[in-house]
Amino acid sequence: MSSVAVATGSNGHEPSYLDYKGKHSGILGWILSTDHKRIGLLYLCALSVFFLVGVTFGFLMRLELISPGRTIMDPQTYNSIFTLHGVIMIFLFVVPGLPAVFGNFVLPILIGAKDVAFPRINLLSWYLYMLGGLLAVISILLPGGPADTGWTFYIPYAVRTNTNVMLALLAAFTLGFSSILTGLNFVTTVHRLRAPGMSWFKMPLSVWSLYATAWVQILATPIIGITLLLVAVERLLGVGIFDPALGGDPVLYQHLFWIYSHPAVYIMILPAMGVVSEIIPVFARRTIFGYKFIAFSSIAIALFGSLVWAHHMFTAGMSNTSQFLFSLLTMLVAIPSAIKVFNWIATLYKGSIELATPMLFVLAFIFLFSIGGLTGVMQGILSVDIQVHDTSFIVAHFHYVMFGGTGFGFFAALHYWFPKMFGRMYNRKLAKIYFWLLFIGFNILYFPMFIMGWLGMPRRYYDYLPEFYSYHFISTIGSWILVAGIILMVYNIFKSVFKGKIITDKNPWGGETLEWRIDTPPIHENFTEIPVVETDPYQYKMNEIEAEKAGSN
Amino acid sequence: MGMWLFLFTELLLFGGLFLLYSVYRFTYADQFHLAAKELNTIVGAFNTAVLLTSSLTMALSIVAIQRNQKLLSIVLQLITILLALFFMVNKYFEWTAKFHHGIYPGSEELLSKQPGEILFFGLYYVMTGLHGLHVLVGMVLIAVMARMTQQGTITHDNYVRLENTGLYWHLVDIIWIFLFPLFYLIT
Amino acid sequence: MEEKENKVSNSHSYSIYILVWLALMILTTVTVAVAGMDIGRFTVATALIIASIKAFLVLSIFMHLRNEGKTFIIFVIVALFFLGISFVLLFSDYSLQAGL
Numbered sequence: 001m002s003s004v005a006v007a008t009g010s011n012g013h014e015p016s017y018l019d020y021k022g023k024h025s026g027i028l029g030w031i032l033s034t035d036h037k038r039i040g041l042l043y044l045c046a047l048s049v050f051f052l053v054g055v056t057f058g059f060l061m062r063l064e065l066i067s068p069g070r071t072i073m074d075p076q077t078y079n080s081i082f083t084l085h086g087v088i089m090i091f092l093f094v095v096p097g098l099p100a101v102f103g104n105f106v107l108p109i110l111i112g113a114k115d116v117a118f119p120r121i122n123l124l125s126w127y128l129y130m131l132g133g134l135l136a137v138i139s140i141l142l143p144g145g146p147a148d149t150g151w152t153f154y155i156p157y158a159v160r161t162n163t164n165v166m167l168a169l170l171a172a173f174t175l176g177f178s179s180i181l182t183g184l185n186f187v188t189t190v191h192r193l194r195a196p197g198m199s200w201f202k203m204p205l206s207v208w209s210l211y212a213t214a215w216v217q218i219l220a221t222p223i224i225g226i227t228l229l230l231v232a233v234e235r236l237l238g239v240g241i242f243d244p245a246l247g248g249d250p251v252l253y254q255h256l257f258w259i260y261s262h263p264a265v266y267i268m269i270l271p272a273m274g275v276v277s278e279i280i281p282v283f284a285r286r287t288i289f290g291y292k293f294i295a296f297s298s299i300a301i302a303l304f305g306s307l308v309w310a311h312h313m314f315t316a317g318m319s320n321t322s323q324f325l326f327s328l329l330t331m332l333v334a335i336p337s338a339i340k341v342f343n344w345i346a347t348l349y350k351g352s353i354e355l356a357t358p359m360l361f362v363l364a365f366i367f368l369f370s371i372g373g374l375t376g377v378m379q380g381i382l383s384v385d386i387q388v389h390d391t392s393f394i395v396a397h398f399h400y401v402m403f404g405g406t407g408f409g410f411f412a413a414l415h416y417w418f419p420k421m422f423g424r425m426y427n428r429k430l431a432k433i434y435f436w437l438l439f440i441g442f443n444i445l446y447f448p449m450f451i452m453g454w455l456g457m458p459r460r461y462y463d464y465l466p467e468f469y470s471y472h473f474i475s476t477i478g479s480w481i482l483v484a485g486i487i488l489m490v491y492n493i494f495k496s497v498f499k500g501k502i503i504t505d506k507n508p509w510g511g512e513t514l515e516w517r518i519d520t521p522p523i524h525e526n527f528t529e530i531p532v533v534e535t536d537p538y539q540y541k542m543n544e545i546e547a548e549k550a551g552s553n
Numbered sequence: 554m555g556m557w558l559f560l561f562t563e564l565l566l567f568g569g570l571f572l573l574y575s576v577y578r579f580t581y582a583d584q585f586h587l588a589a590k591e592l593n594t595i596v597g598a599f600n601t602a603v604l605l606t607s608s609l610t611m612a613l614s615i616v617a618i619q620r621n622q623k624l625l626s627i628v629l630q631l632i633t634i635l636l637a638l639f640f641m642v643n644k645y646f647e648w649t650a651k652f653h654h655g656i657y658p659g660s661e662e663l664l665s666k667q668p669g670e671i672l673f674f675g676l677y678y679v680m681t682g683l684h685g686l687h688v689l690v691g692m693v694l695i696a697v698m699a700r701m702t703q704q705g706t707i708t709h710d711n712y713v714r715l716e717n718t719g720l721y722w723h724l725v726d727i728i729w730i731f732l733f734p735l736f737y738l739i740t
Numbered sequence: 741m742e743e744k745e746n747k748v749s750n751s752h753s754y755s756i757y758i759l760v761w762l763a764l765m766i767l768t769t770v771t772v773a774v775a776g777m778d779i780g781r782f783t784v785a786t787a788l789i790i791a792s793i794k795a796f797l798v799l800s801i802f803m804h805l806r807n808e809g810k811t812f813i814i815f816v817i818v819a820l821f822f823l824g825i826s827f828v829l830l831f832s833d834y835s836l837q838a839g840l
Contacts, residue, residue: 117555180562183558184555184558184559184562187554187558188555188558191554191811192554215818218558218562219561219562219565219818219822220565220822222563222564222568223565223569225566226570230573230679237658237659238659239658239659239675239678240658240671240675241573241672241679246668246671246672246675247577247667247669248668248672248675249576249577249580252573255833256573259569259830306822306825307829309829310829310833318833319832321832325829325832557815558815561815561819564819565819565823568823572827575827575831576830576831576834598768601768602765605764605765605794608802609757609758609761612757612802613754613757613758616753716804719803720803723798723803724803726802727795727799730791730795730798731788731791733791734771734775734788734790734791735787738771738775739775739783739787
């Protein structure tokens with residue numbers, strides 16, 4: 001077999017982390033726990049709820065847009081709904097999502113550690129996440145109504161509107177702080193807690209991705225922190241930093257906003273790419289192609305991603321030179337992403353493909369992310385963006401990357417690590433059914449948006465011209481198919497957590513990374529003995545060759 | 554390592570404000586010069602000296618605990634807090650003097666000025682205000698450290714907490730090192 | 741153990757801190773004096789250079805950066821790089837407004 005010297009004997013005596021009895025019991029044992037695995041599950045519970053709320057808002061939006069004019073709500077409500085959809089999905093699902101749930105659960109195990117570097121700060125991150133979510137919910141319920149500024153809070157409207165912008169700002173600020181602490185924790189963990197023998201280039205690729213993500217979380221998030229703080233100060237105290245009536249520059253707000261929010265999309269996508277790199281070798285039974293290229297591309301994406309923010313502002317009134325410069329830089333950022341895609345596909349080539357559910361989601365990711373990424377490059381071209389900015393084309397693009405990319409990556413991770421996390425298996429037949437519902441529904445929902453955006457349909461518009469009617473109609477039907485898939489998925493996962501078939505197999509998928517050598521579900525401290533790592537991860541082909549040699553000797 | 558990473562977030566937090574400052578200073582250079590005349594360079598320089606000295610006493614308090622000179626370390630920490638307090642009192646007088654002249658966010662006096670001047674004071678209050686908040690937090694943290702040193706939680710072979718607090722304090726000092734010339738020395 | 745002893749011996753003396761403090765005081769005086777002089781376009785640059793020297797002293801001596809490993813120095817450079825590149829790219833929009 002492999003030559004990793006691992007001393008994780010099967011442990012019949014120690015309870016799993018789910019049954020572990022620490023200082024507190026019952027629910028306190030969960031919400032006061034500093035166990036990274038429990039914290040990961042706490043995030044999963046909360047995240048799922050917020051995700052479903054976000055989906056509901058999206059569903060309602062599509063319902064409104066099925067025909068021109070008023071369908072089920074008035075324009076003010078529509079403005080608030082798309083604002084909330086954006087705020088919830090971005091700050092409460094896509095940005096925290098993979099790092100907070102799967103990063104937390106799996107990162108320490110992947111590097112052979114017992115927990116993260118700062119377990120209590122990890123718990124604090126979750127508390128802050130919950131507080132941020134609570135503040136967002138309160139902003140919906142209090143009089144004044146939910147914010148109607150769009151999730152981007154552009155000045156001057158964000159200062160002038162009478163809706164509950166302050167609460168929304170406070171929510172976003174708190175969530176940002178949560179994100180920063182997670183990033184801080186992960187960087188320290190990767191530097192300080194790797195098991196003996198695990199050099200940087202023996203780390204699994206999802207660790208590289210989470211590491212690059214953590215840096216962006218640390219460096220970029222404070223910028224939006226201060227920007228949102230300034231909007232709050234402008235609303236509260238009349239300090240007119242961005243207000244043109246007071247000499248301020250509203251375009252400068254946009255600059256500051258996007259200096260974070262562009263890198264933020266790399267916070268969203270990098271962990272998902274890490275998951276893809278993790279899953280493909282397992283279900284192609286081949287070692288990953290171009291390990292170092294994929295590892296370095298994660299760093300490159302984080303780096304280049306901080307150079308391109310103003311491509312969100314091409315029509316805002318920037319100087320010509322600046323437009324040109326940012327368009328050029330945007331072309332660069334596609335390169336490391338493309339490198340990853342080529343390496344993944346090369347890994348599939350001549351592999352022994354098993355189309356298990358995690359693999360289906362990963363293949364869908366590659367397809368959907370490629371469309372999203374390529375349309376991103378299209379938008380990066382200045383002359384194209386002048387045409388499509390603020391149209392449905394953009395909406396389709398970012399849903400392809402954030403939902404088709406990160407979303408499907410999240411689902412892939414969920415279906416991959418589910419058995420390890422819960423010691424049970426979900427209904428795999430049902431999973432394949434809703435996979436197809438999700439994939440087909442997704443494309444029917446979003447692809448028409450490319451076309452109608454190209455033809456001029458603006459985004460965030462409540463009403464539209466009759467010529468766009470058929471696109472909207474098809475798109476809304478797609479949303480129903482997608483939602484059907486989501487409902488089935490939630491049902492399957494939720495039911496299987498409690499009633500799924502129990503499995504004790506340490507390695508149901510045949511993976512080669514450290515989490516597949518420990519108990520299912522893991523014990524409290526993950527390992528009975530910290531492993532000593534001697535080989536690279538993803539050693540499939542190597543193992544086959546060695547087995548052949550051993551057999552022929 | 555964790556504290557250093559946290560300090561980077563503080564650096565970027567204030568960094569965003571410095572970004573704003575630099576763009577507006579570039580756009581409204583003359584009006585910034587004009588507005589800066591309201592600030593008292595002597596008081597600013599004096600406050601700078603006070604804060605730099607507090608950094609010294611903070612650093613020395615760590616040497617003291619390394620050398621197992623517990624009482625000296627506590628005294629130095631307390632002096633750091635006193636110097637910080639002195640800084641804040643000066644700040645208080647500076648701010649109230651301006652309020653007295655009618656220069657505060659949203660005031661009629663301020664709004665009647667040119668845009669560059671309004672921006673200067675807006676940035677002045679936000680940046681020195683945020684900085685002052687950090688000074689206050691630092692004072693509390695150092696007080697906690699002093700108590701821990703006195704109680705024996707911080708000792709000559711376990712003083713990481715004090716070291717981390719020191720790092721935080723030095724960053725607060727560094728931010729002021731840049732704030733001072735940008736607000737007080739452009740006349 | 742050995743590492744800690746090295747660290748202690750590096751920061752064991754009071755004198756280096758007092759020396760740095762003196763340097764900081766002198767630099768502060770210099771920067772105030774220079775501000776009184778009329779050097780036109782170089783005012784901002786000079787002030788920032790002196791401030792950077794002061795910050796460097798605080799960073800490397802008071803904050804013990806020079807005693808830490810390569811990793812921390814790289815960290816600081818990365819953070820400063822991110823801030824720096826934001827400045828540069830932001831100014832591409834503002835300093836060239838005339839090119840509109």
